[in-house]
Amino acid sequence: MERVKNSLVVWVDAPPPSSPPPGERAGERGRAATDRPLVLLCGHLDTVPIHAADEGRFPRREGERLVAPGASDMKSGVAVALELAERLPRAGRDLDLGLVLYAREEGPFEENELGDLLRDVPALRGAALAVCLEPTDGAVQLGCVGSLHATVTFTGRSAHSARPWHGENAVHKAGALLAHLAGRAPREAVSGGLVFREVISATRIEGGRARNVVPDRCTLNLNFRFAPDKSLEAAAEELRALARDHGGAAEVTDLSPACPPWADHPLVRRLLARTGAAAEPKQAWTDVARLAQAGIPAVNFGPGATSQAHQAGEWVELAAIERCYRALEAFLRATPAA
Template structure:
């Protein structure tokens, strides 16, 4: 079987096992069946796997971890029962780009490239519940229960990047902003205080607010705030006494979680709202000057970009592991109905990483 067909077939097989977030057990069981006994050491944590291809004991060589999540976003209704299928050089399936193609590349590399043909030891970190809240992500459990992962000299998240090397990532903070008013009949609104109208100042401010550019490692990251949900009102003829808005703040490397929270809380005070932080995910530095990142850039030939989104490189960095993003999936296909992956990008991704891993 050619490399291209092996990668396509492996990705298709991974996509054939449904694994929307919270339902990853069947896929984890299948991958565990494939790797158990084939590699020096395999550890399972809940529905996540760590494959230590060269064993757990330090060898004196650097350890490189290839990381990918097994879960997908919930499956779109129109995609149920229709996938996977190949057509026109593409593989159509939920999770094909985000990120079962990346998982297939990692597994294929571990099988095809023995220790003697690598400059490093190799670990695969295949985990569940990435597509949900930060605290529920099983990579946190893996880092706590498999300490060998934290000694990695570099971790690569094979998230969809169109095979660009995307460094760092912006942090993400969600907050509920609550506006309080007083109910009244909508025919006599002066007898109450409209909480939805009070939220107008927030919306006007954000509508005019430009992004804030921050540079790290020669790359530009953009800090932005957006209202992504807003709710208010109990009946169509009642002045609403409550209005809540979900505010999402994407903040650049170098800003701490406390600093991001303080900025959100200051904005809430400015517009007369009460803020409750509901989810906080840290940013990640670019590591542009890290020697293994430089090696990866030079050997892969990948174009360099800032990661204007959140990925688990930030969680890895919190654990002391330098990390970057590089994967075969199409960024524009992540979370889409009718999601597809360009099969030629699988082989390209494999060869880029193989050049990096060889001595």
């Protein structure tokens, strides 16, 4: 086991001896050392802050559901990973196994401790595939969209609101960009045979200093969810250009890359074939993108319900946990169950 800050890597089997040298494909070093590809089961340990309605209410079973903060996102996925490590011996697998359990996923990109693990535990970069057990409703969700946040600032000149012609209303100047976004259709982009929808949304707006003063400043937060066919740099420049074209200036504040689907990877094909799960595009951001940046192909597959993530009274179906366990067991076994 290797610990970094509040996160850890549990080597269920021996880790590869080192990370791949520059230019070597992910997983090749591990295969050469053990003749078995290394698969990582990845899950974050934190949840979003507990809702007021859930305070003091302990995890509990209600009928065929387990109800608890993080039940779907993603304590159930972590439980599946731990059970597989405990119950499925190496002799029954033809894949080596490691667990990556990390903190601070539910926050800014730079604070996520998976980045610390990937930096400080170089043997992880010998993995042939990583499976993030995020909630996917039992589907295999390939790739993910990237996510950029930017603060767009419009500047004007203050005046008395009885005589607005003496000033320049910064809130009104933001109107053209807001109208553009309201009428902007999602861009559909095909990657790995899957269709991702690219969207830009204004998620916050602030402006004005008093009820009777023409505002001299207005800021918007824009969130750009961009498709895997676009680089982080290209997406950031597109957001800056959009702001300039509508009279504002954009400062990019949070950058999370997109991830390709890896649809043709042999272990991804094996996962789909042995589980019988549907392949879908991940219309959100997950840590598969951070893993891909480190050279590790990664997919999303977990028991949680996407509709329950971050909800008050969050729940997961007990049957979904069992199905996910059985599906990953079939994927990891040396031969699929008859």
